[in-house]
Amino acid sequence: MKISSYQKSLFVRNAALVLFSLALVAVCVKLALGYRQIALYDQAKSFYDANQLLQAEESFSRASDMATLSYGDEEWTVVLTRLSAMRRELEELQQKLQTAIMGKQDENVLAAYRIYQTMREKYNGTAGTASAFFQQFTAQINLEKKLADYYQQALQQAKAQSKENLEKQSYRDESFIDTLIAIPDEYYGGKQAKQDELLALFADYEKAKLRALIANASFDEVITRTASSLRHYAQQGVDASWLLTRLEKYAKDELREAIRKQDLAAFVDMAAAYRKIGDVLPTDSPTLEAISKQVEAYFKQAEQLVKAHKFQKAIELYQQLNPLQDISKLVSEVENRWLDYDPGHMLEAKYPDKLFTKIISGTELWGAKLYAFGLVEADQRLYLAAKMPNDSLLYLEQPLEVDMKSATAKLASELGAEKAPLIFVQSAGKERPFAYVGLLPELSAEKLTRVFFAEADDFGVEDREHVVLKNAVGKGEKEYALFKLTRDGLEYISKLADMLPDSTDSGTSEPDDASSVDQGASEGEQTDNSSSSQTIQVYAGPGQEYPVIGQVAKDAPPQPVEEMNGWYRIEFDGKDGWIPAGKPDSAPSP
Amino acid sequence: MKKRIGVQFRKTRKTKHAFERIQACKRCHTYHVLWDTHCETCRRAYTPVREVSAAVTRRYVQTRFLLLGLFVCLAILCATTLTEIAIAIGVGLLFVCLFFVIQKKYGSYEKDAQLQTFFSQEEEALKKSFLYHLEQVGADVKAGQIKEAYEKTREIGYFVDSDTIKIRKIMFLNHFVLRKDMELELETLIPSTYDKDFMEYLREVVKVQPSLVKKAVLDYVRRYKAQILLLENGEQLIGQVAGAALRMRAYVEEYQDLIIEFIDYLPRERLLRLAKMIRDHRNENWEQLYHFAKNRVDTHFAFDPDFKGVL
Numbered sequence: 001m002k003i004s005s006y007q008k009s010l011f012v013r014n015a016a017l018v019l020f021s022l023a024l025v026a027v028c029v030k031l032a033l034g035y036r037q038i039a040l041y042d043q044a045k046s047f048y049d050a051n052q053l054l055q056a057e058e059s060f061s062r063a064s065d066m067a068t069l070s071y072g073d074e075e076w077t078v079v080l081t082r083l084s085a086m087r088r089e090l091e092e093l094q095q096k097l098q099t100a101i102m103g104k105q106d107e108n109v110l111a112a113y114r115i116y117q118t119m120r121e122k123y124n125g126t127a128g129t130a131s132a133f134f135q136q137f138t139a140q141i142n143l144e145k146k147l148a149d150y151y152q153q154a155l156q157q158a159k160a161q162s163k164e165n166l167e168k169q170s171y172r173d174e175s176f177i178d179t180l181i182a183i184p185d186e187y188y189g190g191k192q193a194k195q196d197e198l199l200a201l202f203a204d205y206e207k208a209k210l211r212a213l214i215a216n217a218s219f220d221e222v223i224t225r226t227a228s229s230l231r232h233y234a235q236q237g238v239d240a241s242w243l244l245t246r247l248e249k250y251a252k253d254e255l256r257e258a259i260r261k262q263d264l265a266a267f268v269d270m271a272a273a274y275r276k277i278g279d280v281l282p283t284d285s286p287t288l289e290a291i292s293k294q295v296e297a298y299f300k301q302a303e304q305l306v307k308a309h310k311f312q313k314a315i316e317l318y319q320q321l322n323p324l325q326d327i328s329k330l331v332s333e334v335e336n337r338w339l340d341y342d343p344g345h346m347l348e349a350k351y352p353d354k355l356f357t358k359i360i361s362g363t364e365l366w367g368a369k370l371y372a373f374g375l376v377e378a379d380q381r382l383y384l385a386a387k388m389p390n391d392s393l394l395y396l397e398q399p400l401e402v403d404m405k406s407a408t409a410k411l412a413s414e415l416g417a418e419k420a421p422l423i424f425v426q427s428a429g430k431e432r433p434f435a436y437v438g439l440l441p442e443l444s445a446e447k448l449t450r451v452f453f454a455e456a457d458d459f460g461v462e463d464r465e466h467v468v469l470k471n472a473v474g475k476g477e478k479e480y481a482l483f484k485l486t487r488d489g490l491e492y493i494s495k496l497a498d499m500l501p502d503s504t505d506s507g508t509s510e511p512d513d514a515s516s517v518d519q520g521a522s523e524g525e526q527t528d529n530s531s532s533s534q535t536i537q538v539y540a541g542p543g544q545e546y547p548v549i550g551q552v553a554k555d556a557p558p559q560p561v562e563e564m565n566g567w568y569r570i571e572f573d574g575k576d577g578w579i580p581a582g583k584p585d586s587a588p589s590p
Numbered sequence: 591m592k593k594r595i596g597v598q599f600r601k602t603r604k605t606k607h608a609f610e611r612i613q614a615c616k617r618c619h620t621y622h623v624l625w626d627t628h629c630e631t632c633r634r635a636y637t638p639v640r641e642v643s644a645a646v647t648r649r650y651v652q653t654r655f656l657l658l659g660l661f662v663c664l665a666i667l668c669a670t671t672l673t674e675i676a677i678a679i680g681v682g683l684l685f686v687c688l689f690f691v692i693q694k695k696y697g698s699y700e701k702d703a704q705l706q707t708f709f710s711q712e713e714e715a716l717k718k719s720f721l722y723h724l725e726q727v728g729a730d731v732k733a734g735q736i737k738e739a740y741e742k743t744r745e746i747g748y749f750v751d752s753d754t755i756k757i758r759k760i761m762f763l764n765h766f767v768l769r770k771d772m773e774l775e776l777e778t779l780i781p782s783t784y785d786k787d788f789m790e791y792l793r794e795v796v797k798v799q800p801s802l803v804k805k806a807v808l809d810y811v812r813r814y815k816a817q818i819l820l821l822e823n824g825e826q827l828i829g830q831v832a833g834a835a836l837r838m839r840a841y842v843e844e845y846q847d848l849i850i851e852f853i854d855y856l857p858r859e860r861l862l863r864l865a866k867m868i869r870d871h872r873n874e875n876w877e878q879l880y881h882f883a884k885n886r887v888d889t890h891f892a893f894d895p896d897f898k899g900v901l
Contacts, residue, residue: 016660031666032677
């Protein structure tokens with residue numbers, strides 16, 4: 001809806017009227033305030049002329065607060081403006097002091113005191129109205145008296161707390177020290193008087209406190225708390241060398257006593273604790289020096305133990321000294337020397353809970369600097385440890401499916417490469433008197449390979465790559481047979497001689513040049529072999545290392561299903577079975 | 591033949607200027623040009639528009655005084671010393687006095703200038719008010735109150751000069767029996783084009799108030815003579831108009847051709863007047879008129895004693 005000219009003019013006129021009215025009211029207020037301000041200025045001037053500075057400043061301040069007009073002589077107003085600033089500063093200081101006193105904030109009270117001192121020095125040094133006003137105003141607000149009352153009271157309370165701590169032997173709250181130090185010199189009667197009084201007070205207090213702590217607390221607590229006090233005094237700028245002397249003497253006596261009693265653990269604990277408070281001790285501390293000398297003596301003792309091959313004791317001594325010095329390098333060195341001296345320690349250190357039947361050790365084989373191996377009957381395993389050229393230790397293990405009670409392991413230095421011979425394990429066999437296992441450590445590949453497994457009446461080494469087996473299970477049965485040592489096991493080469501039924505007794509047909517690795521074929525076993533000539537063993541897999549699952553008649557073998565690596569697969573009791581293909585007279589071609 | 595009714599028209603106000611007929615309702619922001627004295631919406635008395643404009647002008651003057659006072663107050667408020675306050679008050683008072691004198695001297699001129707501005711600002715509201723009046727006229731026509739309708743249209747016609755209004759008025763007037771004592775209008779009803787109803791009205795008016803025939807009417811008749819002659823008794827109508835023109839010598843001189851052409855249709859009384867005028871102004875180049883008039887008198891009124899010795 002459009003407003004008519006009539007209404008518009010009415011609205012504009014009324015708006016102008018309202019604004020004018022407001023402005024008029026503001027003008028009236030300003031004029032009234034201006035009148036009042038001028039009256040106050042005149043009043044202040046008259047007070048100032050009468051040297052009544054407090055009243056003059058008050059009137060001037062009230063007039064200034066109105067801030068309506070600039071009025072008065074500039075020189076005179078500058079003086080009174082400074083007085084007003086001083087008054088505000090003192091009032092603010094009074095407020096801060098009052099708050100700090102109410103809240104018992106010693107630091108804030110001290111800060112207020114320092115500000116007051118600064119102001120007092122500033123204004124007392126000048127002559128004229130400022131100094132007179134400062135004195136009149138501080139007297140009016142009782143600033144000095146408030147400070148004096150507060151500090152007198154604080155001094156008495158601090159002394160009382162000191163006595164109470166000693167009486168109760170409770171040293172948790174030692175805030176009185178800060179309070180006493182914070183109280184300004186003038187309330188002690190001067191700087192020197194304060195120093196003397198505080199030194200006497202602190203010395204008595206700390207002496208009694210140390211005595212009580214020695215009587216009741218551990219060495220660690222005594223030195224820790226005393227060090228804490230020393231730090232506190234240092235922070236407050238108090239010379240507490242007298243307390244340090246007492247602490248050194250106490251610590252030295254205690255350490256000496258531990259050495260005398262040959263209580264190494266106690267010595268190490270105390271020495272370590274004492275070194276921890278090194279920040280409060282002087283660099284030439286005699287106690288620290290004594291500790292260092294004693295530690296040096298213990299290290300020499302450990303070296304003597306190493307020289308006497310008492311490696312375990314040396315390591316134990318080093319480990320006891322560990323809190324005082326880093327002994328990891330020294331222990332490592334001793335460990336190396338121990339291994340060099342006894343490589344079998346590698347296995348003992350690695351498997352401390354295992355019982356090795358016999359540990360065989362040596363040097364410079366399979367690419368290792370040191371080696372050791374041994375059998376653990378409970379685990380049915382052979383364990384091997386080797387120290388490699390880079391000083392790292394390598395541990396390998398191989399499960400053995402032999403009779404561990406009768407098992408023995410040895411290094412077959414005639415078998416395999418000169419620097420990589422086989423580990424030969426011999427034990428009682430299942431089908432023959434003996435079972436033989438050959439193991440080859442391949443340290444670069446980090447594995448222990450089983451090269452062969454055989455059961456036979458006897459085992460002889462022909463050369464590094466050939467062996468002779470007597471009546472071996474499988475090929476070579478009832479023969480003296482030559483086998484070649486390959487990575488896949490023993491490979492039948494040729495028959496050297498037939499084995500007579502009573503060959504054990506007569507000893508005929510045994511090759512002369514085959515050196516026997518072991519003896520022990522029994523008569524009963526030979527009987528078994530004789531009976532087995534009418535049957536063929538059925539194995540679970542294509543090899544003699546697989547378990548025997550039954551027998552079939554030699555003259556009526558089942559039809560082979562397939563051939564693999566000199567073995568026939570047959571059906572046996574509804575399962576797969578394997579028989580050797582090397583039975584030309586009995587096994588039919590597939 | 592249409593039946594005419596006899597009516598008595600409401601007296602219309604006589605004003606120096608047309609705008610003086612406008613009245614305003616201050617509350618409703620509407621305008622009124624009829625004869626009502628109170629607003630039909632709020633019942634508040636109408637105020638003449640000149641008074642309203644004067645009030646607006648007065649308020650603007652008051653506003654200026656107040657703004658001047660406001661600036662003086664601001665100057666005092668901004669003053670920071672006694673001297674500055676004194677200067678602000680002094681200069682402020684001087685300005686107020688000066689402004690008062692100027693206002694006293696030239697205020698009346700401002701009122702007239704403001705009136706023009708006022709009408710410009712209120713143009714829309716005025717249009718609305720006229721449209722509202724025209725709607726009222728339409729309602730009256732529907733209700734058969736032709737007299738009311740004419741009177742309202744007549745008042746609106748003071749402000750709206752259009753053929754629509756004129757033709758409406760003519761149509762309304764043709765419903766009435768015209769009398770001599772009526773406040774009739776003619777010149778204000780002349781449309782811009784030929785209108786048959788206007789001719790009908792002219793025929794009646796010439797009969798009762800021939801004095802209303804003036805130069806504009808004569809020009810109109812001369813311009814549309816051909817159309818008028820096509821009307822029934824068209825020649826008589828032009829003859830009556832020409833007879834009415836004989837009231838003034840100036841008309842006779844200007845419309846000699848019309849008078850000569852329709853001299854045969856002049857009533858006897860108008861022909862006698864013409865003859866006397868020719869006799870009095872024989873030497874003023876009225877020869878042709880004399881000739882035709884003498885011919886007409888000799889032919890038809892040779893034995894009429896009133897014409898004897900006139901020409």
